[in-house]
Each structure stands twice: as structure tokens, then as C-alpha cells.
Amino acid sequence: MSQNDISETVEELAEEFEAVGIEIDTEDAEERLEELTEFRVPLDEAKTTVRSSLMGAHDVSSSDLYQPDDNELVAVEDIAGLISEADGEDIWIDVEVTILDEWEPKHPSIGQVGLAGDSSGTIKYTSFKTSELPDVQEGVSYSFSNVVASAFEKEDGDTIYEIKPNSNSSITELDEEIEVPSAQERNSHSVSGTVVAIKPGSGLIERCSEEDCNRVLNSGQCAVHGEVDGEDDLRIKAVVDDGDEAHDVIFGTEETVAILGMGIEAAVKEARNAMDKSVITDMLETEFVGQHVEADAAYFDDSGLYLVNEYTLDAELDEDGISEAAMRGRDLIEA
């Protein structure tokens, strides 16, 4: 990496900030890049660091700053993985989707909110009035460029992924229709991996008894109906992890009963005897963590969760796998 590369990087940074009306101290930026690279920080990391501190110094946020790097055109299903690679931080992407559902904004600052998708999955989108973006319509396909994709952790620990177009983004209607699988196809994904965690909200839970509600109660409260009588139920919120991706997967009553080895009444009794519901969760940990699961699941659009339709616990030894892997290893060493 040469002095030229550093000068180029300084120019790129200057351009980025110029686009939002800010003139940066290029000499200072160059010095800091030099210093960082002398300390063995790779140039693109150094650029990110200098950019961050410039953002702080000039009070500019990441979604204000246009990042002219070429974004990858990503599939919806890649977004979670990309965010994870960025250690949970917001990323900039391009994506082509069809608008599936428009929702009622719950906050006055929101322009539009709803669900969009491509053939690989669905994701929430949110735009803000201040960004003055063109409206999108249900059933129409758009190219979203330079949008922020982010992950938001809900109180109960689930993650919602969303794309957030802003004033640096552009939304263009596409002539071609981005195909989205039918509701039925959309609702069937294979999820496989090892159960590595049993999340809070697993085991014995209570559901709202109001007609047609069924929401899981939080300390006896329903998010919609307030304080209600709860109906006991069993479920598991497991993290199924295959080493590349970790998915939140919900196992329903039937599945949980099978895994636990007892029905709802028996579980309630067990919890009562121990005066603690967590005995059930402990049992689930003992029975289920470490197991390899292959599941067919419906993908929950708004929160990225999977609800299992069917699953198998895969406990047989994969003999072919052993020899295939060994061969691969030997090739790798001989290469």
C-alpha cells in the first residue's frame, strides 16, 4: 500500500463529506491514516476509523453520509448474515424486491412501512417522511439502492431485520416483476443445525385467553388486551446454528411435548412442585441442546423467526460424511 493509496482514500473521504456539505481537514485525515497504517491497521479499516471520527466531529450520522462504495445487490436472505459479519452494525445494500404488504405507520415520522420480498425471503421496510422518497405500492417491484439494512433486537430477544431507505437512497420502479414465492411456498424453509440455546420465552408460557388472540403474555399482560387470564401452553424458542447461520426457531405445543416427554398439565404440575417454571426450561436444555435438527419451517416475516412445521432429530452417524471430509482434507494439504 503506497502513499498514493492513502491520498486516494483521503480524496474518497473528502468526497463523501462534501456530498453532505462538509469540508474535512484533509491534511489531518491523511496524517491519521498514515499513523493507523503504520500501526498495521489495514487501509480500509483505517478509512472506517477516520470516517467514524469525522462523523463524530461533524455530527453526521451514518445514514446521512452517502457511502459511494459499490453496494452488492443482495438477496433478502443474505441480509442477516451480512449484518452479522458487520458485527451487528447497519450496512448499506442494494436490493430488488416486490412490495407485499403495506402497514399502518405507528409513528407520525414514518412515511411508509410494510413487508417486501424477493424469491429468497421477506423483510420489513421502513421509510421516513423527512427522506421525501417516492411512495411504493403493493404488488409492484422496485430497485432499492443505497438503503440501510439493520437488525433490531426486540425485548424478548428476537431480532427484526429491516431495510430503511433514506435521503441517500433511491427507489426505482422495475419493469420486471421480482418473483416472490406463493404464500404457501414462502412459508416453507429448511432450517438445519445444532440446537445451541433455549431462549427466554421457552417452556411453560401463558397465552391470552381473549377470542382470536393467542398472544404470549408478558408477566400476565397481553400486549393488546392488558391483564387477562392466561392459558397454559408449552413451546420452545431455540437457536438452531449450523456454524454459518444461527436461526431463531419456534417449536409449537406438539413438538415441545414430544421433546420434553410430558404434556402441558404434567409440566404445570412439575413447575408447581418446584415452585419454579424454569425447571421446564432446564429440562428442555438437557434434552434438546446439542441435538441436530432438520426442520421444515414457516418463515415469520416481521421478526425473522421460523415456526416449525415438521422436524426430525438427526442422530444417525453420517458415514459418508466422514470419508468425504477426510478426502477433502487430504486434497487441501496436498494442494
Added chain:
Amino acid sequence: MSAELQDGPETDPRGASAAEQPRDETGNFIKMSATTESTDSTSTESQNNDDNNQSRQVATRVLGNEVNAVEDTLKMGEDQRAPVNAILPSGGMAGRVLIMGTLTEAELNTSAKGNDYYEAQVFAPDETVYVYAGQYQQDAFEALENLSAPAFVAIVGKISTYETDEGETRANIRPELITQVDADTRDNWVVEAANATFDRVEAYQNGEEDAPITPVYGSDHSAEPFAQAAIDALEGL
């Protein structure tokens, strides 16, 4: 049955832009200092809570010999709750790991501060790794109380390093969960871990790895021995 579908998900109360994660003045990564009495470290608990702050770290499959060869960890940011990744000598980093092996021993000890902890030995091919479960690893501690060696176990946890008085680095596992598994499950894991190791070695050999391997392991480091160890582990099945 229906799960808790909502008619329109909650708005992100933070508004359009997420808070910027603070970065260090001299570079993104901050080296984690070695801790000696690791079982009493409070940082473990906050690391176990990383689910609350960012997208969950995937559980990397690492064989026993590689765990023991880990020389250093990196804290990914300034925030006290920023995740800590172990730098793997096969190339790559691991925040969270999934290890399976044979529990050969679990000894209950008391730390200098008077807290109980378990020192467990787990043979994950081809070496024995040490696992420490103290007051901040309650679930794992209880699991060890109820398990008796020998038994096949699965451990989800993090790799942690410390320096001995002689200046040598030792790596061990800080467990989140320990459960018993059967022989086939454990054997299948060996295959997964071997493949994961090959993936890392391949990426490292192709220069695709941007983890700081060289600063930690030296410029004449080779990831090959770890691929070889993985082959040996497979042949042992």
C-alpha cells in the same frame, strides 16, 4: 396453533439511524488484556448477554487441539459489551464455539475469593480442553453437578485465554451450556468441525482471511497442521 403475530411490527424507536458503535482512536480493534482468575471475571456474563445487544454470534465448530492452540482474543470495539473473538490458528475468528467431546473429569474447586467453580476436562479430538464453570456460568455449573464422567457432552461457550506466571498463553472454554449427547451426535460433530476447519484453512491459504492471524501467530505461520489434525480426528472415527 398461531404464534404471536402482530398486525404491524413496532417502530424502531431509535428512528432512522442506529447509534454508532464507538471506535478506538488508534484503530478498530482493541486487544483484550489477559485475565488471571478468569472464573470470577464479570466480563463473561456481559459477553453471554451479547444476544441483547447485537445479532447473535454463530457457534463456530473448533476441534480440541485448535482450542488449545489459541494464542489471543480480540475485543471488537470499545463498548464494555462488545463481543470478544478468539483468533483461531486455522484462520478466522470465533466468538461463540460449539465443542463436543468426552467429559473425563469434573472437579469442584474453590477460588481464592471463596467462590465455587468446576474445572472440567473434555477430550475433543485430539486433545483435552479445560472448561471452567463458576458463578457466572450457572447453567453449565449445574450441568456439571449432574453429569458423571465419562460422558459425551456438547458445550456451547467461548474461548478465553490467560497468561501463566511463566508468560505462556493457555486457552480454555467458558461454557454457556453443557449437555449430554450420544456417540453418533458427537461423531457427526467431529465431521462438522473438520469441515469447518478445512473451510478456514482454505480461506487462510487463499489469502481471504482478514483476521489478524499474522500479528498473533507470526509471519511464518501455517494453518496446515490444523487441517492435518482434523484429518486425524476423522480417521479416528
